[in-house]
Amino acid sequence: MNPPVLPEFEHIAAPLAHWAARTPEHPALIEGTRVWTYADLNEAVMAARNILLAQGVIPGDRVAIMGDNTAAMIILLLGASHAGAWIVPLNPRLSEREIDEVGHHATPTCLLFATSASAKTRQHAERCNADPLVIAGLGGVAVIRTDHPARPEPDRNIAALIYTSGTTGRPKGVMLTHRNLTVSARTSGAIRAIGPDDLVYSPLPVSHILGFTGVMLGTLTYGATLMLAPRFDPPGALRAILHHHITLMIGAPSMFALLTEYAALQGMKTLPPHRLRLIASAGAPLDETVKSTVEACFGIVLNNGYGITECAPTIAQTRIDRPRRDCSVGMLLPGLEARLAGESNGIGALHLRGPTIMAGYYRDDAATASVLDHEGWFDTGDLARFHDDHLFIVGRSKEQIIRYGFKIYPVEIEAVLNAHPGVRQSAVIGRGTGAHQDVIAFVEPAADAKIEIAELLDYAARSLADYKRPTEIHLSPALPMGATGKIQKSALIA
Structure with a gap:
């Protein structure tokens, strides 16, 4: 299967207009029983854009958006981006402290809540005394404007501020450009040979960089259909495989392990015939036990990949035409350069340079300078080795x-x-x-x-x-x- 030939998209929302003009009736999103065509989705994104402009959003504003994996969340994200805002996706599972911390740092002009399908989002909206905002077709949406709107940023190239998980301290706002994200989505999607005939299952949160770029943008870039799941659960994933006939699923190793375990409890050591053509592990290290167990159950190769938020996120993927028995994370994405700093016995700190490397950490020049040098080399913080042209991640340097x-x-x-x-x-x-x-x-x-x-x-x-x-x-x-x-x-x- 060859992916369609595409123009160079300069904006993360640009694929919608492209496919709305060419395949307007083709499904773009499936949420429960509702289907959004590309024409529907493009129209809804433009409507959200216009309402946000009427609310006073201007280019360079930061707009924070909270919600689960819903069409409303995606429409608000892309609509705010179309309005020229730097979007700040927020997961409703964040604590009040974490949300307030991000808000204090990002200084968004407003915070939008996609409340209709998320009890946690409604709770956060109620705590913030958010007001209802009517956007046709989106159900519950609420908004709160900050008391002291911050100045818009002059850089129009930034698309998103994605806050890292903060495992070693306060979360940092990763500034990703439209080019970072469109190149990552386009390249990773091409490696997976995504096309309009694909039905991509999406349990990963779109508020996280992998769900946002690798799954959501990667699917929409190639005119495929995205089936939204509010969160991962094994029964729902098994239904998606056996009854909704998904063709592609990307998830963490633990998701595939839990799904395999659940299938075994249902008496299925191997899955019945299905239409999955590709399953891919990402977001956490994959070990050989999980890989072999999942492959035995699914009857197809469990591909692997590697990325981090600062790289938008994909760095390497295994290739469909070169399946691996080991747990290599695959070959570098085209356009990326790599070097191993301080190499000893073939292992070194992985440094990268290329079109998907972040612009820097928002309002933190010191942190940016500590990982990104004047020649554009970014220190991933990971220890790695290469065998032939395949990358193996040994571990985090800090771990x-x-x-x-x-x-x-x-x-x-x-x-x-x-x-x-x-x-x-x-x-x-x-x-x-x-x-x-x-x-x-x-x-x-x-x-x-x-x-x-x-x-x-x-x-x-x-x-x-x-x-x-x-x-x-x-x-x-x-x-x-x-x-x-x-x-x-x-x-x-x-």
């Missing part, structure tokens, strides 16, 4: 553990623990400072599994060098997870 002078990468230990039949998932962190840190593992047992810590320590010892073996293992009924299915290691206390 690297030093023990007895040896460098230890948590992902290796996690892969060993995850291979135990009684383990659903695990997370490894270091405790202490200097040249001797303890290796602390947190393990979430699989459903109905009974694990003895002593037995799990012995199991790890058989597969790991002595200096890599966990000092302690803690069992947890559920490891803390973010909205995208990534384990939140900052929430783990050893």
Whole structure:
């Protein structure tokens, strides 16, 4: 399947007008029983744009938008962008403190709430005393204007401020340009060969960079159809595969693992015939146990990828025509250059340069200068190696553990623990400072599994060098997870 030939889109909302003119009746979004054609979606985005302009939004304003995976959320995001605003997507699962922190830093002119399908969004809107805003066809929408509107920013190239998860401190606002996002969506979509015949399942939040660019923009760029899911749940995902006949699904490894586990509980060790042509893991490290288990269940290759918010987000993807048995994250996106700084034994800090690298951190020149040099090289913070032309991520440089002078990468230990039949998932962190840190593992047992810590320590010892073996293992009924299915290691206390 070859993706359609496209013009160069200079704005993230530009694909809508393109496809509305060419395939106006083709479905763009499916939300429950409602179908939005490309003509419908383009018209709704323009209507939202006009209402926001009438509300006083001008180019360079920051406009924050909160909501779950709904058509209203997407329409508000693209409508505000069409009005020239820097959009600031917000996940309703954020705490009040986190939302207030982002608001204080981004100084948005207004905050929009897509309330109709999200109880949490309604709660946040009520706390802020937001007023109803009528936009035809969108159901519940509310708005609050800031008491002291901030000055608009002069840079018209910025499309979005995406706030990072802040695992090591306060969240930072990543400034992504229209070119960053359109190039990322276009290139990653081409590698996946997305086309108008595809039905793409979307459980990842569009408020997160992967759901926003890799899934939502990637689908709309190629005139395909996006099936929205408010959040990931295994029964809903299985229905989407077997009854709605989705053709493509992108998700975190934990999502595929949970779906496989649920299918087994329903008596399906392998899925019945389906129309999925591509499944892709992204957003968190993939280990070989999950990969092989998912592939056995789905009957197709689980592709892999790697990206971070500052790179809009995709950095590398495995290719459909070059399937991998290992957990390589694939080849670099065309247009990206890479180097391994401080390389030792083939492993170094991954630095990148290219068209998808962020413009910088908003209102934080020091943080920007710490990762982005004057030649455009960006330090990802990840340790990596290349084998042939394929990239392997060894771990986060900040998560690297030093023990007895040896460098230890948590992902290796996690892969060993995850291979135990009684383990659903695990997370490894270091405790202490200097040249001797303890290796602390947190393990979430699989459903109905009974694990003895002593037995799990012995199991790890058989597969790991002595200096890599966990000092302690803690069992947890559920490891803390973010909205995208990534384990939140900052929430783990050893």
